Amino acid sequence: MSGRPAQQQEFTRDNLEAVLKRRFFYAPAFDIYGGVSGLYDYGPPGCSLQANIVDAWRKHFVLEEDMLEVDTTMLTPHEVLKTSGHVDKFADWMCKDRVTGEIFRADHLVEEVIESRLKGDKEARGEAAAPEKVDDKKRKKKVKEIKSIKLEDSVKEEYETILAKIDGYSGLELGEIIKQYNIVNPTTGGVVEPPIEFNLMFETAIGPSGQLKGYLRPETAQGQFLNFNKLLESNNAKMPFASASIGKSFRNEISPRAGLLRVREFLMAEIEHYVDPEDKSHPRFDEIKDIKLRFLAKDVQSAGKTDITEVTIGEAVKTGMVDNQTLGYFLARIYLFLIKIGVNPEFLRFRQHMSNEMAHYAADCWDAEIKSSYGWIECVGCADRSAYDLSVHAARTNEKLVVRKSLDEPLVVEAFEIDIEKKKFGPKFRKDASKVENYLTSRTDCEKETMAAELEKNGKVVFKVEGMADEVELDRNFINIEKRTRTEHVREYVPNVIEPSFGIGRILYSVLEHAYWSRAGDEARGVLSFPPLVAPTKVLVVPLSNNEELNPISRGLISQLRKFGIPSKVDDSSASIGKRYARNDELGTPFGITIDFQTIKDQTVTLRERDTTKQVRGSQDAILEAVRAMSFGTASWDDATKDLAVFEAQEE
């Protein structure tokens, strides 16, 4: 592509939103019923853009790396999400105005009230408060009016610290801040109740009895973990390998805002890459090691700064900033994917999570953040979930979720072993016998060592077993504990999981912002410069007039394009050529083929490029060949059209 001009008008979100609405990229769902916040429908161009992004994702990740794609259910029983930790920890803090009943997300309330006080302070100090941006006006704000009140210097500083740390506070801390700084309902001045946890999963009942509680999944990951054994077998037991899934997940946001960036139902694409915890190298790391990325490491953030380190991923792994090759490999692959589909690399960075913001399952985590008019937004997470999920599901279900690896050299292991006189357990413990046995067999090596010492010293061991009233006492008639040496030929381990997780809606919105610009001197003439790879329609066929001789030529071209697998449309409306091209600039269609009366004579047509409005002319076959070369993202305009005649036409 020739690319859009570097010197473009400043981005205004209002202009983009007008285009997205007019061309039905997406719209609030159920809007004739007044809408439901956080729910959006994708119209034809948005749906197609989404499908193309998903298709590019599948080729870039699943096919390229031979991943095992699965499609698992959204309905998930309570027990599974209780085990994974989501029932207890997948929550936000909310507080309620006890008079009006209005509900606020606690951190958002604190943030908005304090921001408005700082603005009021600025005004009172006579500092030139930055003029409010259109964007800020459009955001549904709780604080309607800024009061010009000067703050004490120390208070101002405290406020700034609170804002810097806002993502890291617990509910208790938020409650204290609300009390200490008298944060109230900004509309009514009413007192708000202390924050309580609100679980973000949508709950439902499965089956007619209403007794099987379930949720809509908050992520696709759990469905992949539960199938681990079947997936490992599908992969002929080879490690490392990855599963992948593309599907909707759900999050019952307290008060959704920011358009597609925070919604209640969203498309995710997630990869679970299973590795040996003792070897997180990646066989294809060399292929990407020289790619430079922009990193924002956790120690930089802890120091209150946002300085970017721009180094190669090879360097980043070598210095230990990025923990291991597999994590690094995926960061580079994520970068390549995002650039390919139209994210501006200048507006892309990788931010490491600080320990206080890490999800409950993560050992390390980097977010690909994309900058838009809403600021830097997490669009892809790349977490090392360690062995957390597989371990907890295995423990809960007594189903082993492990890899067995033949050892090149047998391993000699020293360990304590407990011998149990099973025959004597029955008569002594009756129905509790298996409980006691399970207790003993599930001791760690260290616990066994302690028990061995106790047995040695006292001639017996005494312990409590859950679900039994009395203490259990066992002497040498019942057990023996000894340190023994054994030879192992197989190593059994729970794999660690590296998880790149993509929010498709957030990425799609970022691509829209980065693709949008307007023609010099005319703010209303918007263009969406999608790369051909993801453009909803690749070619617009435009017959100059509705003349009957031109129609068969249009149909022939469309049928050729369809044969090549190139999505295309005819615009045979009566609007002027200029209007029709303008409409399709808004739809982001990269190529236009014009059929005119000359075509009837010599079969030549004109090809127009969206961003530069350059035109060339040639035979239908030559033009189709050029379009084909460019649509699959390999040839540039200059290469593809070098043998075609430049066509000068006054366009609009």
Place this chain on the structure above:
Amino acid sequence: MSGRPAQQQEFTRDNLEAVLKRRFFYAPAFDIYGGVSGLYDYGPPGCSLQANIVDAWRKHFVLEEDMLEVDTTMLTPHEVLKTSGHVDKFADWMCKDRVTGEIFRADHLVEEVIESRLKGDKEARGEAAAPEKVDDKKRKKKVKEIKSIKLEDSVKEEYETILAKIDGYSGLELGEIIKQYNIVNPTTGGVVEPPIEFNLMFETAIGPSGQLKGYLRPETAQGQFLNFNKLLESNNAKMPFASASIGKSFRNEISPRAGLLRVREFLMAEIEHYVDPEDKSHPRFDEIKDIKLRFLAKDVQSAGKTDITEVTIGEAVKTGMVDNQTLGYFLARIYLFLIKIGVNPEFLRFRQHMSNEMAHYAADCWDAEIKSSYGWIECVGCADRSAYDLSVHAARTNEKLVVRKSLDEPLVVEAFEIDIEKKKFGPKFRKDASKVENYLTSRTDCEKETMAAELEKNGKVVFKVEGMADEVELDRNFINIEKRTRTEHVREYVPNVIEPSFGIGRILYSVLEHAYWSRAGDEARGVLSFPPLVAPTKVLVVPLSNNEELNPISRGLISQLRKFGIPSKVDDSSASIGKRYARNDELGTPFGITIDFQTIKDQTVTLRERDTTKQVRGSQDAILEAVRAMSFGTASWDDATKDLAVFEAQEE
């Protein structure tokens, strides 16, 4: 494709299910937690088969017909589904054993108990009861044991009539049958309570207050209807046109059974084709009119028969058996699609709904039914939903959902009109003024005529308005009613909707059954003969041994295949060639390329065809070209390999 041999072993569902499980096409979801009935996960080959079917669907329908694809939310607020009728009518009848609490789907309970009594009767009469099939054993049955009891002839006849009509009974009727024939819980003999309605939608609460009740959508259609105005505009206001959507829908089945055929979460692909109710012709009808389909019309069924009429769709529309061209066009297109993806045309019929089984919104409906070991199963519905949905949503929201058509010749219309003296309404009715006005303007032409007569006769009209205590009385000072002639240049109408609706999971399962067979003489050697178009993997690359010289050749081939967009896999495991081919026959991979030591010398490889196990040998380029020609479904094996040398090898 050469196709599988006509003479194959009899189909046994157990054998197929063993393959599907072993190769992880799909499996019960959450099975390490004991599973949840009616929920299934698709493993890698199932997921890929599904994606290929969806991709074929999109090309066959959406791209071919320029449909407007949308992606709308699954979460749907109560009000929308109340209006569409689903809150009141999307239900099954269930009854409960008041002692054990067990819940039965009423029609299934009646069916199973009566079937078992008829079997017992047969035994008692000494008639050779057909040996129970394996399939029946696997079905979770309520009736564990058949009691050999002879029935009176009249009772036997009544039972047979009940079974024949089982799909058409109301809840009340089912309750009467249960009472009259003493249908009880077959396990305990306990009395069951009268049937009550159970709504099949999953309910949830949207937002933190818990006050916005919502459901998981039971179909994708409503999301399309609500966007009708935006879609019409996207189509430049041209009619007819269609929208389409592919996505999950949900149905909280009372007691799911029959594997993928009756599940609680399922992928649908739905088309809503909007037509002028006065012109349901289809511009492309001629292209398909000579296709012969197998019809089971409603009058045949009403006569208690199942005779098939096999005629061209042109004939079926001409005789009125199929109501109109658009409905007929889609039946033919559905047929072409199903055949293309591997449904056996002998096991496909189109059955018309009888009026008592039609969904609450449908005016006419044909099901594409596919025969499998579960019997004839509805896999695609093709309903004429008339103007039902658009009308009810428009009435509820006061948002017009109509098409405006410029008339070629202006239309002269005679109609009654009511003139209102608005200025006098305010003082007379105060806050009720607009209620009275709305009442008057929303009268039908016939009602206006009656009022005109009343005004003429009495000098006033008297009527009741909802929400007002007193009767309203108006004389000529307030209104005037007159018959007038006006000229209309635009016709406004609510379009009718023809809806082809595809259950992807049911189609996928049918394709699996139709594709499955086993090699002569060896029931355990299963083959899935998918058409290359939908096969999960197109090519298996098999290096003869794990020799280091062969590996780069495998990688080169895979990289070439990837460049052509042909999904392929290497199997470099240590299993024998025969075992590796057998494994991939089970995965339905149509082509195998073998690399051996000859390849190192002369670059030739062997190509194997799955169904016939025929092999040919040629240069890598020639083989790749043949595979490419066949993978996109255009060339046959004989055509694609005619220049290649036949290769004779003992395979296994």
